[in-house]
Amino acid sequence: MRNHRLLLAPAILSVALLQMLPAAARAGDSEFHSLVERMSDYYQKRPVRHMGWLNFFANRYTPGGVSHFEMAIFDDVDASRTHAIEELGSSLVSLVGPSYQPFVSVQDLRSGEWTSIYTRESGKEQIEMLIISIDSSDAVLMKMQLKPEAMRKWLEDPMERGRDARRGAEDAQRDRM
């Protein structure tokens, strides 16, 4: 009996910790959470479950100069709720709010995918980057902090980095399936 108790305690502790981790990852950025909420309201759909887990681990394995990575994926969204591509830019601006400035946008007119990248200053020598990638059936929202070395790469070739971001969002959707 005593042995059972000894095994049970760590197990309960592990389960409690496991329950807490995604919440902790989410609570790290309430602004991102509220942005996800706004997108959820818009699409009338919740993001893919367990994204908190993914974010928690992704945060530890992001490439050099990138930190505080967070991501939310909305799949199988109602295509009728996705704006016409001409209106998408302005509706995204109202969604992300005035503090973010549009930096790069990439439209793939064959797939109908639109990727918009916004930036804003975040503390000393840090840039906060928000990437929204939308097509007729999915939407991906990514937020991260860039250190100077990562931002320098964006400034060197913003068009190619924008294309990379679009491909990254595409991969995230595919890998999740």
Add this chain to the structure above:
Amino acid sequence: MNARNKKIRSGALAAFFVAMLLGTLSMPAFGQNPRLDIKNLEALAKKASEVVDVNLDGSLLKLASKFMTDEDDREALGIIKNLKGVYVKSFTFDEPGDYSQADVEAIRNQLQAPAWSRIVSARSKHDGENAEIYLMTATDGGSVLGMAIICAEPKELTVVNIVGPVDIDKLSQLEGKMGIPRLGEQTDESGQKPEGHRAKP
């Protein structure tokens, strides 16, 4: 008392007119807005397979300059800190001939004299690549207010709009940065690099 009031009123009026005059002098002359309307090139966008926009306005440029701390960036930084904005729009097409010269006219129409003058026109018959550089100078002919670059390749068309004072001789410092194409890689009809090559009027 009345005389004093009159004096105050006429003094205020004079100050108002001086302020108006100074304000007018500090503004570019009518029609001298170096910012191009490159957002709405719908006809081109409809033919393209991909459209990329880069927007680096004043505050973002200021922010960007904080990150350009490399020794190599020093000269570019000197140019960037005076700029009001760098805007790039690039169209990629599936096949050569998917866009026409008439489509490019939508951009060229905004680059009319006397506000704008074409200072470089380079063409490569071999690769079918064209590069045109336009400058907008202040009416006094002194300072540069802005620059426009049209870079046309068979399957790609890029329009760059630099708003603010930029020295044409130092443009090479910005090439390959912030979405500005490397113009030095293109050659004109005589096989020379386009820098410093004056267009025929």
